[in-house]
Amino acid sequence: MNALFRLGVLCVVLAVCHGACLRSLHELAIEDGKLVEPVCVDVYDMSKHPIGDSWNTAQCMECHCGTDEMECCTRYGGIADMPGCIAVVDETTCKYKFYKKNNPSKPCF
Incomplete structure (x- = not known):
C-alpha cells in the first residue's frame, strides 16, 4: 500500500513539473505510388526533422520525433x-x- 502511494505521488510530481505537452500523429503520404517516410514538421519554424530526432524550439519547447507521433513539451516546468x-x-x-x-x-x- 505504501509503495502504491509513493508511486501515485511520483506520477503527480512528474505531471506538474513537466508542464504542458502537445502531440501530433504523423500523416501518411503516398508519392508515385510509394509510401513516403514520415518526418516531423516543427509548427513554430516549419523545419523538418527525421524520426528519432530531438530538438529545442525558440519558444521553449523540447520536441521529439517518434515513429508514430511528434511530441513537444514545455521546458520551463509546470x-x-x-x-x-x-x-x-x-x-x-x-x-x-x-x-x-x-x-x-x-x-x-
Missing part, C-alpha cells in the same frame, strides 16, 4: 505561482521570472 507576483517565461533562459503585480517593471526578488 505551475508557477507566487503571491503578489506575475510569472513571465523568459524565452532566452526558458525559466520563469516573477514581477510585482502592482509594478510589472520590478522583479519580485
